[in-house]
Amino acid sequence: MWVRCILALTGAALIASATVHADDTLPPVLISRQLSEGEHLSVGDVIRLSASDNGSNVRQFRIAGIYEPTPDPARLGAVIREVQLHLPDLLGLTREPSAPSGSEYVQTINVALVDPNDADAFSRDVRARMPGIDAQPASGAAESTGPFIVLRRFHLAIAIVTIVASTVFLLALSIMLVDERRAAVGVLRLIGLPIRRILLQLFLEGLLIAVVGSVFGLALSLLSEGIINRFFQWRYDTTLVFVRVTPQVAAVCVAIAIPLGVSATVVASWALLRRNGLRLARR
Amino acid sequence: MNAMGFAWRSLVRQPARASLGVLGVAAVGALLFDMLLLSQGLVISMRDLLERTGFDLRVTATDALPGQGPLIPNAVERTQAISQLPSVRSAVALRFANAVVLAGAPRGVYTTFQGVAGTGAAHPWTILRGRDVTAGRPEIVINENTATRTRLDAGSRVMLRASCNGQEQALPPVRFTVSGIAQFPFDSPNGTTVATSLQMLATACGGNETNEADVIMVASQERAGPAAAVSDVAKLLPDLHVLSNAEAVNRFERGGFTYFRQISTVLTAVTLSFAVLLITVLLTVSINQRLGEIAALRALGFSRWRVVADVFCESVLIVGGGGLLSLPVGALLAIGLDHILKRIPGIPADVHFFVFQPSALQVHLLLLSATAIVAALYPIRIVARLPIAATLRDEVVG
Numbered sequence: 001m002w003v004r005c006i007l008a009l010t011g012a013a014l015i016a017s018a019t020v021h022a023d024d025t026l027p028p029v030l031i032s033r034q035l036s037e038g039e040h041l042s043v044g045d046v047i048r049l050s051a052s053d054n055g056s057n058v059r060q061f062r063i064a065g066i067y068e069p070t071p072d073p074a075r076l077g078a079v080i081r082e083v084q085l086h087l088p089d090l091l092g093l094t095r096e097p098s099a100p101s102g103s104e105y106v107q108t109i110n111v112a113l114v115d116p117n118d119a120d121a122f123s124r125d126v127r128a129r130m131p132g133i134d135a136q137p138a139s140g141a142a143e144s145t146g147p148f149i150v151l152r153r154f155h156l157a158i159a160i161v162t163i164v165a166s167t168v169f170l171l172a173l174s175i176m177l178v179d180e181r182r183a184a185v186g187v188l189r190l191i192g193l194p195i196r197r198i199l200l201q202l203f204l205e206g207l208l209i210a211v212v213g214s215v216f217g218l219a220l221s222l223l224s225e226g227i228i229n230r231f232f233q234w235r236y237d238t239t240l241v242f243v244r245v246t247p248q249v250a251a252v253c254v255a256i257a258i259p260l261g262v263s264a265t266v267v268a269s270w271a272l273l274r275r276n277g278l279r280l281a282r283r
Numbered sequence: 284m285n286a287m288g289f290a291w292r293s294l295v296r297q298p299a300r301a302s303l304g305v306l307g308v309a310a311v312g313a314l315l316f317d318m319l320l321l322s323q324g325l326v327i328s329m330r331d332l333l334e335r336t337g338f339d340l341r342v343t344a345t346d347a348l349p350g351q352g353p354l355i356p357n358a359v360e361r362t363q364a365i366s367q368l369p370s371v372r373s374a375v376a377l378r379f380a381n382a383v384v385l386a387g388a389p390r391g392v393y394t395t396f397q398g399v400a401g402t403g404a405a406h407p408w409t410i411l412r413g414r415d416v417t418a419g420r421p422e423i424v425i426n427e428n429t430a431t432r433t434r435l436d437a438g439s440r441v442m443l444r445a446s447c448n449g450q451e452q453a454l455p456p457v458r459f460t461v462s463g464i465a466q467f468p469f470d471s472p473n474g475t476t477v478a479t480s481l482q483m484l485a486t487a488c489g490g491n492e493t494n495e496a497d498v499i500m501v502a503s504q505e506r507a508g509p510a511a512a513v514s515d516v517a518k519l520l521p522d523l524h525v526l527s528n529a530e531a532v533n534r535f536e537r538g539g540f541t542y543f544r545q546i547s548t549v550l551t552a553v554t555l556s557f558a559v560l561l562i563t564v565l566l567t568v569s570i571n572q573r574l575g576e577i578a579a580l581r582a583l584g585f586s587r588w589r590v591v592a593d594v595f596c597e598s599v600l601i602v603g604g605g606g607l608l609s610l611p612v613g614a615l616l617a618i619g620l621d622h623i624l625k626r627i628p629g630i631p632a633d634v635h636f637f638v639f640q641p642s643a644l645q646v647h648l649l650l651l652s653a654t655a656i657v658a659a660l661y662p663i664r665i666v667a668r669l670p671i672a673a674t675l676r677d678e679v680v681g
Contacts, residue, residue: 076542147627154623158314158550161616162557165310169561172303176568228549235545271299 027089028064032082034237036066049083051094059093061085071240073148079237110138167260174268178202182272195273199266206265210258217257221245286589290596297569301601304565308605309612311558315551316613316647317620317637322547324638326536332633333528336407336468338375339509340501341526342516349498350379358496359400359481361520365499366401368515370507375401376496378484382477384425385442385456387433394429394475396445397467398484400496407500408478413437413463418480421458424465429475437463443477447488457487472625472632499523543636555650558602562658566598570662574669575678581671590666598659606651614639 029049031041041047043063050058061083069080085093091104113122119137126135178185188198225243232242294301342365345352355361358376366374382396399406406415408424414437416422423443425435435441442456459479467476479487481496503512509527516525526534536544570577577590617637624636 150624150627153626154620157620157623161310161314165307165314165557168303168307168310169565172300172307172565173561173568175300175303176565176572180568180572232545 024062026060026062027086029061029089030065030067030084031063032069032080033066034069034079035081035083036063038079038081042066047083049085049093057093057097059089061089068239071238073240076236076238076240111135163256163260167264170261170264171268174206174264175271178265178268178272185272189273199269199273202269203262203266206262206269207258209265210261213261214254214257217253218245218250221250221253286592286596287600289593290600293573293593293597294600300565300569304562304601305604305608307561308558308602309608311554311561312606312609312647312651313613313616315554315558315650316609316643317617318547318551318554319643319647320613320617320637320639321620322544322551323640323643324636325543325634326532327638327640328633328635329535330528330532332468332631333531335633336500337405337502338407338500339503339528340512340516341531342499342501342520343497343524343526346524349377352497354378354495354497355499355523357494358499359494361523362401362496362499364519365501365516368512368519370504370511370515372502372504373401373405374499374501375399375405375407376481376499377407378481378496380445380447380484380488382446382487383444384429384433384435384475384477385444386435386439391444392429392432392475394425394477396443396484396487397476397478398481398496399478400481401500405502406478408465408467411464411466413461415465416462416479416483419482421460421479421483421486422462423459423477423479423483424463425461425478426465426467426470426474426476428470428473429477430461430464432475435461437461443487445484445487447484454487454489457483459483468633469631471629474632551650555654558654559658562598562601562654563661565601566594566659566662567665569597570594570665574665574674577666578669578671578674578678581669582675587667590669591663594662594666595656595659598655598662602651602655602658606648609647609651610644 045063046060048058048060123135225245228243344355362374362376378398380396382394383391385391439461443459444456470476503509513525513527621635621637
């Protein structure tokens with residue numbers, strides 16, 4: 001089992017030497033794709049690792065595989081040069097010569113519970129039984145605090161401004177489109193159709209336009225989702241997903257767009273229908 | 284009446300649609316203005332902050348950020364050697380640790396703990412009340428947040444438990460006297476910071492690492508400049524990494540916060556497309572409703588260029604009015620958005636995401652002018668190709 005112990009190469013010297021016949025008895029390591037590409041390393045190569053910047057206590061390892069690092073928004077823009085070792089290998093590499101074996105420490109222990117719903121109770125239990133150690137449920141930790149919630153608020157604020165701008169334009173367009181049909185509406189009034197009946201017709205037209213517009217908007221967003229993701233994934237060399245149109249997001253957009261579109265049509269129509277039929281029909 | 288006056292009357296005649304058009308442009312323009320402020324705001328703000336600290340160079344053991352890489356050994360001697368270079372005015376060594384100030388709360392208050400040693404009189408903080416720390420004495424300066432949360436002030440005595448190597452440590456608490464309240468340039472809005480001399484920090488850390496620092500900050504001589512100082516320090520200490528403010532800003536620009544520049548580029552493009560599309564539709568629908576009127580004007584003797592100029596002036600008035608309105612709206616929106624983004628943990632209180640600069644205003648005006656021109660192209664084409672007789676006949680017969 002691979003233990004996720006990441007030896008950051010900031011403080012460690014990596015000296016790579018490809019050998020034709022790699023020694024299978026050497027301890028295996030995994031390296032990140034970015035490190036593999038940057039240093040031209042491939043599976044089976046032997047690398048030498050040291051935890052000190054003066055190159056002491058060098059040990060040899062065999063590259064057993066190349067992995068794609070888990071996308072991490074906090075490391076956006078950074079070239080992820082990572083090596084993953086088995087925990088005993090890492091401790092052996094980083095232990096001070098004077099330190100006895102077994103006195104090392106780790107930063108984090110990941111725990112998989114039988115029932116994930118027990119996470120809160122388990123963390124409380126650990127804190128009570130082991131003072132000095134903090135235990136936190138992993139689920140929702142990334143979303144509850146930190147930059148992600150802030151970015152979500154930022155994008156929400158921009159979305160609100162966009163909606164306001166769209167509403168204003170929509171209202172202006174609706175007024176013009178309804179005004180364009182003032183003569184036709186005037187004739188309908190003069191031949192006896194009640195205001196309610198004409199308003200219903202305009203309402204249904206507005207609804208139809210809003211539905212078609214929403215569907216077109218969703219199609220456009222699905223198309224731009226792919227373009228934006230591909231662009232940013234290329235720009236930052238990551239598999240991170242930047243834009244995701246989920247059914248929930250789509251539902252919220254439709255739930256805002258259709259009532260807004262219909263309301264704009266009805267408000268604009270009402271302003272017109274309040275006028276006298278003769279005045280409307282007059283050229 | 285000139286074209287602008289005629290366009291003005293056309294808009295005033297239909298105040299509802301003209302007002303809505305101007306308001307729509309104002310909202311879109313405000314977003315566009317904010318995106319332009321965001322595109323470079325963070326970098327400009329960070330550059331200002333770095334320059335305000337009074338130090339031009341940062342010397343570290345590796346290319347990792349200060350506090351995230353290995354310590355610089357023999358930091359005090361190296362700081363003295365750097366300060367004797369002709370291109371250098373002063374140099375200070377800085378070490379970062381953590382500490383719990385045992386006051387104010389049952390379990391104390393967690394703080395960032397800085398230790399400083401150097402040749403210059405200036406420390407990388409500004410004293411607000413009281414006085415600065417004296418080297419060799421168990422004194423600390425604390426920031427306002429720490430003072431508020433620990434209820435300490437200049438002259439108070441307090442116990443402090445340091446944590447110096449990233450591991451859980453059980454070091455004995457050390458007694459310090461608060462000599463003053465200071466402002467630290469890189470403090471986040473809720474950050475708690477405590478600082479003392481490097482020697483006293485080492486004592487609080489158990490006394491084992493008395494001569495190590497995370498970073499040496501260097502102020503260059505004005506006549507020599509930072510470039511000469513970088514070169515001199517690199518020659519003197521080739522095993523260390525030297526970074527000027529400009530290089531630090533460049534690095535910052537290439538780092539994770541390029542996200543905001545990218546997102547501002549995308550939103551600028553989307554916003555402009557949106558504005559062009561909608562103003563084009565507004566003008567086109569408006570022109571289509573007035574085809575008979577325009578044909579009549581042509582029949583009365585208005586030239587083709589004159590009616591084209593009328594349409595163009597309408598576009599200019601709508602975009603111009605909205606553009607003017609977008610500046611105060613954008614400024615207010617920028618304050619709100621900046622307030623939201625500054626809640627990202629670890630962002631210094633003095634750093635802003637939206638920073639006004641004249642070039643952003645120039646680009647804003649340029650883009651809006653381009654929007655007015657592009658949005659008017661299609662309606663202008665309709666007006667320019669309008670067949671006078673056929674249009675008049677259609678309008679009258681229809």
